[in-house]
Amino acid sequence: MEKRLYFVLGDAAAVAGTGALAGLAATVLVGESWLMLPAMGIGMAVGMALALPASFLFMPLFGAMEVMLPVMLGGMLSGMWIAMAAAMRPLGLAEAALCGAGIGLAGLVACTAADAWLKRKGNAWTS
Amino acid sequence: MDLVTKRKWDSAAATFDLMGGYGPEKRWGPRKREFFSHMRGRVLFLAVGTGLDIPFFPPERDIVGIDISAGMLEKARPRAAAYGDTLELRELDVHDLDYPDHSFDQVYTSCTFCSVPDPVRGLERLRRALKPGGELRMFEHTRSRYFPFNLMLNLMTPLSRRVGPEMNRDTVANVSRAGFERVEVRSVYLDVVKQIRAVAPAAA
Numbered sequence: 001m002e003k004r005l006y007f008v009l010g011d012a013a014a015v016a017g018t019g020a021l022a023g024l025a026a027t028v029l030v031g032e033s034w035l036m037l038p039a040m041g042i043g044m045a046v047g048m049a050l051a052l053p054a055s056f057l058f059m060p061l062f063g064a065m066e067v068m069l070p071v072m073l074g075g076m077l078s079g080m081w082i083a084m085a086a087a088m089r090p091l092g093l094a095e096a097a098l099c100g101a102g103i104g105l106a107g108l109v110a111c112t113a114a115d116a117w118l119k120r121k122g123n124a125w126t127s
Numbered sequence: 128m129d130l131v132t133k134r135k136w137d138s139a140a141a142t143f144d145l146m147g148g149y150g151p152e153k154r155w156g157p158r159k160r161e162f163f164s165h166m167r168g169r170v171l172f173l174a175v176g177t178g179l180d181i182p183f184f185p186p187e188r189d190i191v192g193i194d195i196s197a198g199m200l201e202k203a204r205p206r207a208a209a210y211g212d213t214l215e216l217r218e219l220d221v222h223d224l225d226y227p228d229h230s231f232d233q234v235y236t237s238c239t240f241c242s243v244p245d246p247v248r249g250l251e252r253l254r255r256a257l258k259p260g261g262e263l264r265m266f267e268h269t270r271s272r273y274f275p276f277n278l279m280l281n282l283m284t285p286l287s288r289r290v291g292p293e294m295n296r297d298t299v300a301n302v303s304r305a306g307f308e309r310v311e312v313r314s315v316y317l318d319v320v321k322q323i324r325a326v327a328p329a330a331a
Contacts, residue, residue, distance in 0.1 A: 063154030
């Protein structure tokens with residue numbers, strides 16, 4: 001698990017920023033009149049579309065896959081969840097951005113947990 | 128020589144250090160220092176690029192660093208000069224490797240086989256360049272077996288392929304397909320960034 005403060009804070013800022021952006025885009029795009037399933041699909045696609053260039057933006061600062069994958073996951077989940085919420089009830093921009101940032105951070109936690117689990121399964125050389 | 132690939136990396140040379148020179152090297156620095164610490168004998172380092180990995184090499188090893196791109200090598204020269212006389216740089220495509228069979232004790236690659244156009248043929252050429260029992264050591268990002276990472280890497284690949292690497296290569300399987308033995312893997316990050324080591328068969 002990454003313990004260097006530069007990367008811990010940098011990764012968190014990258015996923016929170018991308019999650020907030022994806023949440024904002026999803027809530028602007030999706031209205032209460034939308035059916036939930038198409039809203040989730042569109043939100044997920046928009047989140048991923050925004051996360052891809054964002055990940056290339058953060059890569060020079062914070063590394064390659066270690067920032068790309070959490071940013072992609074966070075953007076995808078944020079777009080999906082915020083779009084689903086926006087299809088159910090009115091959602092303000094600040095609330096969407098805040099929730100999006102939280103979902104982005106949850107994506108980072110999920111990636112960190114998955115990495116730790118895989119390393120516990122086998123951090124040694126395996127054939 | 129594969130001129131399409133050569134032109135792609137010549138174009139990328141100008142901004143390569145900007146994209147990969149700080150964050151990725153700072154993140155992977157300690158892992159790479161350990162990875163390269165096992166260099167021994169005559170070593171072929173494939174795709175030396177702009178030489179970002181050279182500062183992590185242990186001192187005074189007998190290394191030949193090759194790359195398909197003259198633009199990349201031009202940027203690598205100051206780093207190679209700082210390393211010393213035992214590191215030689217050559218412009219060479221792995222598919223056209225012109226060293227006699229069994230020339231090297233070890234082959235190292237670092238984030239290379241995401242970009243080699245014909246990875247199995249390239250790896251076969253490396254196997255022949257290794258002495259029987261010689262070692263291949265790779266630090267590579269590969270496809271993932273797990274959802275949603277496999278989906279994300281598949282979606283990124285059509286875009287990333289245009290500027291450089293493919294994100295979903297099954298490099299571990301390619302090493303076996305190329306005839307290497309005792310293929311072993313160690314995870315660096317998730318199921319994506321990996322160290323791979325394998326051995327050229329004794330009868331190769």
